[in-house]
Amino acid sequence: MKFGKEFVSQMVAEWEEAYMDYNSLKATLKHISRFRELNESAAMASTPKGSLKRRLTLYRAFSGLTGGQRGSPRKSEDEVILVRAEEGEGSEGSYQTMFLKPSEEGEEQDLVFFKKLDREFNKVNNFYKKMVKEMVEEAEELSKQMNALIALRIKIDKVGFRNVASNGSSNSISLSDHIYNARPGHSRVHMDVIHEIELSSESHLENGTGNYEKQTTPDEGFRPASVEILDRVKINMTTLDSPISTIKGLLSSSKPGQSFSRKELTKVEEQMSIALKEFYHKLRLLKSYSFLNLLAFSKIMKKYDKVSSRNASKDYLKMVDSSYVGSSDEVNRLMERVEHAFIKHFANGNHRKGMNTLRPTAKKERHRITFLLGLFTGCSIALIVALIILIHARNILYSEGRTKYMDNIFPLYSLFGYLVLHMIMYSANVYFWRRYKINYSFIFGFKEGTELGYREVFLLSSGLAVLSLAAVLSNLDMEMDQRTKSFSAFTELVPLGLVIVLLLITFCPFNIIYKSSRFFLIRCAFHCICAPLYKVNLPENFLADQLTSQVQAYRSLEFYVCYYFWGNFKTRSNECLQSDLYKAFYLIVAIIPFWIRCLQCFRRLLEEKNAMHGLNGLKYISTIVALVMRTTNEFHRGMVWQILAATSSSIATIVNTYWDVVIDWGLLRRNSKNPWLREKLSVPNKSVYFAAMVLNVVLRLAWMQSVLGIREAPFLHRTALTALVACLEILRRGIWNFFRLENEHLNNVGNYRAFKSVPLPFNYEDEEEITVT
Structure with a gap:
């Protein structure tokens, strides 16, 4: 090099x-x-033709063989x-x-x-x-x-x-x-x-x-x-x-x-x-x-x-x-x-x-990770191909049991799809953060040598994808057994078993499957749940933002409880949407992540006395209002609810888009040397920033699907369309992640902040709180 x-x-x-x-x-x-x-x-061209072509330095005066020695009388001349x-x-x-x-x-x-x-x-x-x-x-x-x-x-x-x-x-x-x-x-x-x-x-x-x-x-x-x-x-x-x-x-x-x-x-x-x-x-x-x-x-x-x-x-x-x-x-x-x-x-x-x-010793790239990554990725592709062939061979898209499957089984497996997609986006974020020298490990406060690289994150996502796709194949039966009028109990319990396995791996106390990273995630999630009782640091702030993009995942978890404890999983039937209690929790679980962010903002407002945190909290309140209006419109169709949902969602979209682009990304600086961008950019290609701003606006308009009453699309069931809209939000969040951390990194660069702020335990009298910055 x-x-x-x-x-x-x-x-x-x-x-x-x-x-x-x-x-x-x-x-x-x-x-x-x-x-x-x-x-x-030019000197060579001016010399007579046929003369020797030599470098001009060969014609300089000879300084002597001893001219470079210390104390040489010719030193002043050289x-x-x-x-x-x-x-x-x-x-x-x-x-x-x-x-x-x-x-x-x-x-x-x-x-x-x-x-x-x-x-x-x-x-x-x-x-x-x-x-x-x-x-x-x-x-x-x-x-x-x-x-x-x-x-x-x-x-x-x-x-x-x-x-x-x-x-x-x-x-x-x-x-x-x-x-x-x-x-x-x-x-x-x-x-x-x-x-x-x-x-x-x-x-x-x-x-x-x-x-x-x-x-x-x-x-x-x-x-x-x-x-x-x-x-x-x-x-x-x-x-x-x-x-x-x-x-x-x-x-x-x-x-x-x-x-x-x-x-x-x-x-x-x-x-x-x-x-x-x-x-x-x-x-x-x-x-x-x-x-x-x-x-x-x-x-x-x-x-x-x-x-x-x-x-x-x-x-x-x-x-x-x-x-x-x-x-x-x-x-x-x-x-x-x-x-x-x-x-x-x-x-x-x-x-x-x-x-x-x-x-601490530097983290080494292991060939085992690369091998397993290739193995799981190949298996995932093979399983996807097998699913496509099976669906085509059995003509499942036009089967009588298609509606039952999409209403009951598809929401169960969509949970894993949301998680896998979010992990893939995060692995892409890590790759580009490293490529453009954004110090994400310092910003998040990871312990040196324990941060996960994009290979490790992609390995976890591909491993979960293999388990999920294999589970889908295990109960892709569309028709009930005519003798028992039911499906096999074992295969119907596969999604629930997969959730239990995922939870056991996440909370496993043994030093396997990146224990330090798992416990770091659990600690940050616990601090988010307990907001505003814990001090809000950037990892908790960032994680809570990720949770706001997983609304459908929480609703899928709610459906797990309803389907397996109040429904009849053996016959693939449920009456969840007819229950007022289910509808109430359907709204509550969607509000929780936005409420967590709102409480975090108000905690920071009290501690830092910065009015911007108060405005950020009001932004999340506007999002909560829009979410309530849209959810109510889904259950109670009517012109009044539709107008309220459209109005509140439009206001929330404008406020959130402005906050994303101007505050979180630091863009739209009119007097910058890069017009409408920042003074400093990590990505050399400026068109990337304009494309990201446009995509952010377009993907934020996905709520229009529910307000306009678009329940189904050609070849797409209602639940599949809902899952597609949820995936678009996850993609938007993945794009937001890169530019949000880039702006944080550039703020650190502008202030030469390369170290964590470490609070010290003792305060001397007549001194302010002591921290190492």
Whole structure:
């Protein structure tokens, strides 16, 4: 792989604009190269015919075999550039390169190149300096948090020590002490390991004179953290987000009293472990950023030397090495200190365990997944072909039992069709998110190495498709047994058995079939069901949006209950639609997902005080009203209900379409450099965005089928037409997913957000809530 592609592939997506623009500099070098080739061609054309054709560089003055050595008297004659450092405002400085060959032809192109090069280098250097400063500040905060954690451990465990002064602060040693005592402007941050009360593994201690003395008692040399820290901190109860804490927060106007328990200690340790892991991840990304950019500057300068036949890279790279991004070692020191602290405090001194936690291994693509994916996909296609042949051979479309089958069996299997289609759309989303470098795993907050790729998702969907199609084949009988006037009980129970198997796999506690992803889905679904008692994060928000596109799936589940418990599945008959209770739940189950999103919006409105969340909640209320009107119109046909359904649905469609395109997708920006689109686009082909907007509008108009009273279509039964409309909504949601996450990713890119916001457990007095961002 060429370096340019490798450079782009290894970028931190959210920092893309802060990296060196390697392609732009490379394009400038191509212009210089073409200009020189044209000059050489012109020079060759002016030479007498028959003379030797040689490169112009072969006619340059010979610099001597020892001209490149250090201290050569001809060095000043061969110098091409001079790099000067200029002080800027605040902590930002800049470097400016002077080109020392003004008399040579093609000087303008060289000046343009070095001007761009300086601009890119200053951008990289200043960004790196800014990020390191933030890391140091964060290290200070983590140090204070760790000191409080250690003091809490001492208090909970009730550890006592001899020879410890009553004033614990005199014996307290913390990470932050070394940072606070560092001289201003000093490049070295002495981030010493957080000292906790523990037995020393060494048998000798260093005294004040630098000599070592024998340790005489077990308690000598202990330097405990100060328990008095706990008098100045409070445990951040807002991080313990749960329905109980939410209700308590609403009912109680006063802050909870200070109580230190082992349960709180466990929670605090868990939070600090997560915070240190996230901090270490930031340091790793920053180190990678520095390495990649330094390598890019080295590569581009070597290309310049090759194109221009000069030796400018040595002087420029010498400046790069002496700059902050090239010489600062603070990130490495911080990484070492975090490793030592994490191993000591959260891995019980086990180096391998601690490093495996801090540096999770990259997920490997397995050939087994590819093989099973191909197998299940092939089986699905074969089963579809078999179904088509069977339907044609038995003339099922015109069979007397067709209506019974479509009214009773088809709604049962349509549930699996909705799920399979949604999973296929999600796998397509993952594929395109990866292709266009949209960091979906970071946005959703997946644990590193556990996120499912498009192969895994498609494997699950194809596996479910095989089970569903095989089940359809098992009871594709149209006519009843004339002797018993019934169908086989075993085959009629196949759909119910398939639902039970699917539920058992979903809630299986064993580490099979992507347990971490299943439990992540279950947790998010539970938070959605309990809305607004849980804090609304993007995964819950996104999942609730998916649920709003599966209305017919919930109605299919309702039909399962009615058909198997109140109907007669042996004779394929039911009276569900004649039951008022069934009709009531038919409406309620459709409203639930929209009501969940409405409650999530109002929760965010209370927490974030952002009026847009209130408007979003009103949008879902308008959708609920439209859904009630349409459902009522289905059961009570009449001109009044039809007008109400059409009016409410039209209003909801206009509001939802505007929100999708403008708010969720960030499009229709009139003054953008891409007219009616965003300033930044992940997909190069702009027509894709316009096509998506048009499709969104068209697919949202699927409700017109029910309002206009279109009950059946040629060769389509009523239930089949309903299923088709439901599939169109799932397709619309799949398209919406890509652009929704693309807009979220680009917002993160615009703010250089490449890290999760991790709440810290302790609040110091007179300080606001502390989070690592």
